[in-house]
Amino acid sequence: MPWIALLISAVLEAVWATALGESDGFTKPVPTIVFVIGIALSMVGLGYAAKHIPISTAYAIWTGTGAALTVAYAMLTGHEAVTVLRVIFLAGIVGAVVGLKLVKAPAGPENDGTSAH
Numbered sequence: 001m002p003w004i005a006l007l008i009s010a011v012l013e014a015v016w017a018t019a020l021g022e023s024d025g026f027t028k029p030v031p032t033i034v035f036v037i038g039i040a041l042s043m044v045g046l047g048y049a050a051k052h053i054p055i056s057t058a059y060a061i062w063t064g065t066g067a068a069l070t071v072a073y074a075m076l077t078g079h080e081a082v083t084v085l086r087v088i089f090l091a092g093i094v095g096a097v098v099g100l101k102l103v104k105a106p107a108g109p110e111n112d113g114t115s116a117h
Contacts, residue, residue, distance in 0.1 A: 002052035003101070006061060009045025012038050013066030018073060042066075057100050064097040 016038030022031035042062075050058045068090050074080040 002049045005045045006049035006053065006058055007065065009042045009049065010062045010065035011069060012042035012045065013062060014069035014073060016042055017066065017070045061097050061100055064093050064100075068093045068097070 016035050019031040019034035019038055022028065023035055024031075026032045026035075046058065046062050049062075071080065071086070071090060075082045075086065080086075
C-alpha cells in the first residue's frame with residue numbers, strides 16, 4: 001500500500017505543478033483551488049509513504065515521477081515541444097525511478113525494520 005500511495009501522490013504532484021502553471025500567479029480561481037487541493041493530498045500521500053519507505057527513496061521517486069508526468073503531460077497537450085532529447089531524458093528519469101524501486105537497501109540497523117521511526 002505505501003508504494004501505491006507514493007505513486008498516487010506523485011501523480012498528484014504532476015496535477016498541482018500543472019495547476020500552478022495554469023493559475024497565472026494564483027489569479028485564476030479554478031487552477032488555484034486544484035493546486036491547493038492537489039498539493040495537500042500529494043503531501044499527505046508522501047508523508048504516509050515515508051512512514052514505510054526510506055524518505056530518500058520515497059522523495060526521489062515522488063519528485064522524479066511527478067516531474068516526468070508533468071513534462072509528459074505538457075508535451076502531450078502541446079504546451080512543450082516533443083524532441084528526441086526530451087524523450088530520452090524522460091526515459092532516463094523513469095529508468096532511475098524504476099531502479100530505485102528495484103534496488104534493495106542493505107540490511108542494517110536503519111533498514112532491518114527494528115529501528116524506531
